[in-house]
Amino acid sequence: MSSLEEHVATRRSAGLFNFSFMGLYEFDDKSQLQTLQTRNVDALVPGQIAYTLLLKEDGAVLIDATVWRLDERRFWLFAGKRARYGGRDRSGEYAILALQGPASGRILARVIGAQALSALKYFRFVHTPLIVGRIGYSGELGYELLVPAVDSAAFGRRLLDAGRSEDLRDCTWAAANSLRIEAGYVLFDREVDGRANPRELGLERLAMGRTFPMTRRLVGLEILAEADGDNYPLAQLTSECFSPTLRKQIALGFVAPGIADGAHVRAGAWLARVARLPFYDPERRRPRAAPL
Numbered sequence: 001m002s003s004l005e006e007h008v009a010t011r012r013s014a015g016l017f018n019f020s021f022m023g024l025y026e027f028d029d030k031s032q033l034q035t036l037q038t039r040n041v042d043a044l045v046p047g048q049i050a051y052t053l054l055l056k057e058d059g060a061v062l063i064d065a066t067v068w069r070l071d072e073r074r075f076w077l078f079a080g081k082r083a084r085y086g087g088r089d090r091s092g093e094y095a096i097l098a099l100q101g102p103a104s105g106r107i108l109a110r111v112i113g114a115q116a117l118s119a120l121k122y123f124r125f126v127h128t129p130l131i132v133g134r135i136g137y138s139g140e141l142g143y144e145l146l147v148p149a150v151d152s153a154a155f156g157r158r159l160l161d162a163g164r165s166e167d168l169r170d171c172t173w174a175a176a177n178s179l180r181i182e183a184g185y186v187l188f189d190r191e192v193d194g195r196a197n198p199r200e201l202g203l204e205r206l207a208m209g210r211t212f213p214m215t216r217r218l219v220g221l222e223i224l225a226e227a228d229g230d231n232y233p234l235a236q237l238t239s240e241c242f243s244p245t246l247r248k249q250i251a252l253g254f255v256a257p258g259i260a261d262g263a264h265v266r267a268g269a270w271l272a273r274v275a276r277l278p279f280y281d282p283e284r285r286r287p288r289a290a291p292l
Contacts, residue, residue: 003174007244010138010179014101014163015171016156019137019144023082023091027075032086037065037077038198038207044069049123049133053206054085059197063188066135068125080188094131095152099159100142100179105291107163108132108143117291130155134291137176139183139280141289178241181252184220184278190238191218191252200254202277216254219261220275223249227271235265235272245280252277 009015027033034041039052046069054062063083068076082091099108109117116128125133136142147155160168177187186192186201198204199212221235233256240251253267255274263274276282 001169003172003178004242004244006169006171006175007178009167009169010101010140010171010175011245012101013166014099014103014107014168015138015175015179016159016163016168017098017100017137017171017173017176018156019096019098020092020094020149020152021080021082022096023079023085023089024094024096025077025079025085025087026090027077027087028073029087030073030075033067033075033077036086037067038210039067040208041067041069041075044075046071047124047126049125049135051123051206053198053203054079055198055207056194059210059212060195061192061198061201061203062194064186064192064203068133093149094146095149095155097145097147097152097156097159098136098138098142098176099145100136100138101140101168102286102289103163103166103168104140104142107159107166107168108145109292110162111158114292120291122288136287137183137185138179139185139278139284140179140286141291142287177239178243181239181241181250182243182245182278182280184252184280186218186252187239193238196254214257217257218252218277219255219259220277220279221251221253221265221267221272222275223251223267224264224271224273226269227266230266232264232266232271233259235259235267235274237267237270237272243279250275250279 037052039050065079131146133144197212198207237253
């Protein structure tokens with residue numbers, strides 16, 4: 001199956017992804033975690049997840065991550081790249097499976113029961129006894145499932161069997177990448193390039209009131225044609241894909257702050273139009289949809 005078919009299946013029904021490459025770090029020193037990242041951990045209640053940023057000394061974003069509050073003392077930090085962030089390194093203990101798409105709630109309910117999911121809100125998690133977080137990287141209703149690594153293959157097969165009637169597909173990273181570009185989500189080593197600060201990434205809301213300069217801004221780019229000259233402002237293209245949803249070539253990239261949405265820019269060899277992010281579901285209604 002092609003990544004395009006996997007992408008379409010996730011938008012129409014559901015896709016299953018393996019994100020076990022992510023790093024997992026446990027903290028019982030709240031002050032250490034607070035210093036490490038930008039969100040106020042005191043504001044989180046047990047069972048809540050927060051999207052956060054780890055910053056370099058100069059204010060540039062080192063990496064984005066999520067913080068999960070387990071109880072009054074313990075927190076988990078999930079990051080897309082394994083490194084020495086602090087805390088107890090628990091990377092590899094769990095498989096991280098992402099079940100995404102409008103049918104994901106129905107499929108998961110067949111495996112763990114509807115009661116566990118019916119009241120689960122966006123950016124919350126429960127123990128069922130596996131750990132189920134209602135988040136994702138696709139722009140759809142979805143869940144991240146933490147399964148002991150030794151049980152992951154068997155559990156993945158259970159999910160695929162439960163989703164057979166819904167056309168659940170086992171999906172690759174290529175599909176996850178095109179889904180996240182449509183949804184306007186950033187990626188380590190692409191948009192998070194070690195130089196962009198939260199304001200330039202459109203993520204200043206995560207920075208607890210800190211202010212940052214703005215020398216460029218992250219935008220969507222609709223690829224139009226090969227550029228026919230140099231008489232256009234330049235854009236730095238960071239991620240590109242064919243969008244099965246929009247049926248056109250799209251990208252993420254940086255432009256100068258003064259370049260407005262709708263303007264034409266040159267992105268490498270391409271003429272492109274600056275577009276508002278996200279391309280897909282601008283109001284983010286689908287991730288918040290009723291799970292069942």
